[in-house]
Amino acid sequence: MRKFTYFVTAIISVILFYFTFESVVDVYRANWQLPNETDQESLNNRLVLITQELDTPFWDKVSAGAKKQAEKEGATLEVWGSYGNNQENFLKQIELAIYSKMGGIIVQGLDTDEFKELTKVKAASYGIPIITVAHDVPSSESLRKTYVGSNQHLAGELIATQLIDDMGTQGEVILMLDSRKEFYQEQRLKGIQEYLKKFPKIELIETTTENTREQGIALTKDILNRHPNVDAFIAVNSNFTEDIIEEIERRSKIGPYYIYSFDDNRASLSLLKQGKLDGMIEQSPHRMGERSVMLMMEWLNNDTVPLYLDGYLTDIRMVKALDIQ
Amino acid sequence: MNNIQKKIWLLAVVVLVIMASIWMSLTFYNQKMQNQYNNILERYLVMNELTRTSQEMVTALNNYLLTPIAENLDSIDRSKNQIQKMKDEVANFKNAENELALTSYINLIDSLIETTDRSLVFHSEDGTESAMEALNEATFISNYISEMTLTIIDTELKTYDRFYRAIINQSEELNQLGIWMLLLITFLLLLYTYWFSLRITKPVEQLTQAASELSKGRFDLKIAVDSKDEIAFLAKMFEHMRNNINNLILEIQKKAQLENELQQSKLLLKESQLRSLQSQINPHFLFNTLNTVSKKAYLEGSEETSDLLVSVAGLLRYNLKHLDKTMTLYHEVNVLQQYINIQKARFTDRLTFHTEIDEGCLHIEIPGLTLQPIVENAMIYAVEPNEEGGVISFRVKDEGDRVIVEVEDDGPGMAEDKIQQIIDEEQEHDTMVGHASGIGLSNVVKRLRLFYGCENVIKIEAKIGNGTKVSIHILKKRGDDQDDKGITR
Structure with missing residues (x-):
């Protein structure tokens, strides 16, 4: 009986000591991590x-x-x-x-x-x-x-060169700009225009609208209605790329159209990979x-x-x- | 820890220390948490206040531009000062994650102040248009400030998210620790109290037990208390007392015994003296007469009678003189010889007396008149009643550390109970009747015992019809000679 009492006492004290120690350790370990101090x-x-x-x-x-x-x-x-x-x-x-x-x-x-x-x-x-x-x-x-x-001017020229390579020296080309006509777009436009001047059979059609999705789609619709024989699109403002492709896809196949854009749009690269885009200017x-x-x-x-x-x-x-x- | 008071103090101190440490650590943690909470709260409050004050300043500026009075200018200055002060406070809130935002914030405040100043300058130079423009700008900046405040508070919340959660966790952990600690301390205190009370009560119990044993008269149980405090001291003293009582009792017992023995030996001596007095009716006269008769017999040619008379006279004188003195074995043997001479004259051929004496032992001391009564006894029982006579052998032997004196006869022997009576010194059965000196065997035994202080000094071997052998064992070296003082005195 005596031995049993000793045994039970020892067990209880070991258990209590263990848990107390454990929680002490927990308390100490739960340190508050303040954000690091900074040097000015x-x-x-x-x-x-x-x-x-x-x-x-x-x-x-x-x-x-x-x-x-x-x-x-x-x-x-x-x-x-x-x-x-x-x-x-x-x-x-x-x-x-x-x-x-x-x-x-x-x-x-x-x-x-x-x-x-x-x-x-x-x-x-x-x-x-x-x-x-x-x-x-x-x-x-x-x-x-x-x-x-x-060099946006050069970029325009590159696109134009590619266009000529792909399409030949004859056709209707739509240039899509936004209505604000920002400086970089102007430069791109200038580059394209200067290059394509040498090819009189190429007809350049500049279109502008507001830089929103709805307007882009509406503009594309309008262009396709008014110029059924269009051959190529250049999204001078690359934000229009998706709108153009979406609208064309709604009407017919995308294959016959030459579509070019710049890489400063989120969809450009994936469209290019899908083959919907014929060419893209890649910047750094x-x-x-x-x-x-x-x-x-x-x-x-x-x-x-x-x-x-x-x-x-x-x-x-x-x-x-x-x-x- | 050697006394009860110290033990109690120790208990109290241990409990106190535990409680104090728990209280201190809890307070410490609480304080830490409180400080953190205060800091956090202060950030928000200060930023909020800053936003409000910046708006106030813009309003004040507007008022001033509309109605340029000193009062409005004062309120602008007041706001400006407040903003400056709060800006410094906000600068302290910087940490790695919000330093950029906070720097921008502080710069915004600077811009606001600058713009305000500029507006005031324009106003003083009458450039109302420019002043209004600057006011506009200040309004913008003020708006930016409030926006920025929200942004910063938002990032603060994100940054401190982990921190807040850690605080919550920690307080939970603390609660748990408190519970465990309470359980542990309760348990330990119970254990300690049990042990502690046992340490006090157990010795008391043992002491009580010992006391009750003592009160029942059992002085032989040792009082043992396993403790080191005052109880132990008490127990030690108690034990001491018990020992003392024991010693006293022993001493008293010994004294009583001694007294008793002294009394006995005195009585014995008195008795012997009385008897010898009874027998010596003018002994000198008798002695002189015997000598005269002896000479007369010698002169008349009866030499044998003369010798006999000399022997009788010698025996008589010895008996008178040396009853209470210590004699050597040599003297005793001499007297015995005289006695035998007398008896030979009486019994003639009926008495055969053999002696075997180791001469080297004759210097041994022995109480006077011890051998003669023994031989006389043999004479009375073995020779006298027998018509044929008897044989008495007397031997003195050296046996190492002791000398053995043997008197053996071939008489009818002695019954066992009679031997026992003699050994037990029972006087009424003494055989003094017919003894020349009036001294019985029991008396001899008693005296021998007293003289040597030792019980087994005499041994009697007897068988009915087969003679008796009495042997006296005398140690050459007397072990305990305090007992014979009573005799020699």
Whole structure:
């Protein structure tokens, strides 16, 4: 009996000790993880990349490149922007960036007065350098430091060359632009026009509409109705690519039409892979991001002053549907 | 831990320490949590306040531009100061995850202040248009600030999500720990209290037991208490007392025995003296007369009679003189010889007396008149009643550490119960009748025992019809000689 009592007592105390110890360990282990403290110095070079088209493959690549470069340079980079070409929000972001006294602003160019006003007056008065990326705005109107991106004029020429190669020197070509006629679109258009001038049998038809999906589809409908013999489409604003293809598919086969676009649209690449798109200008978004941050840092560190105003051009190349398939 | 008070103190201190440590750790954790909660809350409150104040400042600016009075200007300044102060506070909230947003936020506030200042400057220079424009701008910035506040609070919530959950978890863990701790401490305290009370009550119980045994008169049980406190001291003292009582009792017993023995030996001596006095009616006269008669007999030519008379006189003198003295064996043997001479004259051929004496033993001390009564006894029982006479053998032998004196006869022997009576010194059956010295065998036994302080000094072997053998064992070295003082005194 005595032995039994001892045994039970020992067992109970072992159990109690074990659980108490366990919970003590638990309490100590449940440590509160506060966010890391920061050192103020890392905030010297605060850069911001602002785009109208967040979360598109093209801009994702740009921001990835920019972030990588920023990390390398010891700067902090934030990516702001608006979704789906929301201009109002986009401009607000730029304004906010200016008021927040960012070290530098890398921005997708927008060829509007408000944009120019912001960059020219506000940014300049706050002394914030601005570099346009991917889409340019004339330097004299925006006081941007430089432009990093594709040579849009050349891109236009490349498309035109491809068109001639594919279609021959005769036919009706529809050029789809948006009604805002942004600078980069103008340049692309100019490139195409200049090249195609040499072929008088090619008829260029410029169409413009607002940069929305409904308008794009409506415009395509309208074109197809008015110009039944159209041979080729060039989506100078690549956002129209999907609309064109969707509308054509609704009516007939896509095969006979020559359709060209640029890669700064989320659907371009997949359409090209499906063979619905005949050719696409591929730009170097990653490189653009890298280069823009690099140049901005050079500017901020006074390494290269002034920057080359005409811009630093990145590679472009023509990708044909046949190449991918 | 050697006394009860210390034990109690220890218990109290242990309990106190445990409670204090639990209380302290709980308080510490609570404080820590409280601080965190306060910090978190303060962030939100400060940011909210900042937003509100920035709006107020814009309103004040607007008012001032509309009605430029000093009061409005004051309120602008007040707001500005407040904003500056809060801006510094907000700057402290920076961490790795919100530093960019927070920097922008702080810059926004700076911009707001700058724009406000600019507006005031334009206003003082009468550029009302520009002042209004700056006001507009300030309004925008103020709006941005409130938007940014929301964004930051939102990110804060995300950033601190893990932290909040950890806090919740920890408080749950603490609760659990509290329960386990309570159980453990309760259990341990129960155990300790049980052990502790046992340590106090068990010795008391043992002591009570011992006391009750003592009160019943059992002094031989040792009092043992397994403890080290005051009870142990008590027990030790108790044990001491018991030992003392035991010793006292023993001493009293011994004293009583001694007293008793002394009394006996005194009585014995008195008796012997009385008897010898009774028999010595003017012994000197008798002695002188015997000597005269002896000489007379010698002169008349009766030499044999003369010798006999000398022997009788010698025996008589010895008996008178040396009854209470210690003699050597040599003297005793001499007297015995004289006695035998007398008896030979009486019994002539009927008495045959053999002696075997180890001369080396004759210096041994022996109480006076011990051998003669024994031989006399043999004479009375073995020779006298027998017409044919008898044989008496007397031997003195050396046996190492002791000397043995033997008196053997071939008489009718002695009954067992009679031997026992003699050994037990029962006086009424003594055989003093017919003894020359009036001293019986029992008396001899008693004296021998007293003299040597040892019980088995005499041995009687007898069989009915087959003679009797009395042997006295005398140790050469007397072991305990305090007992014979009573005799020699």
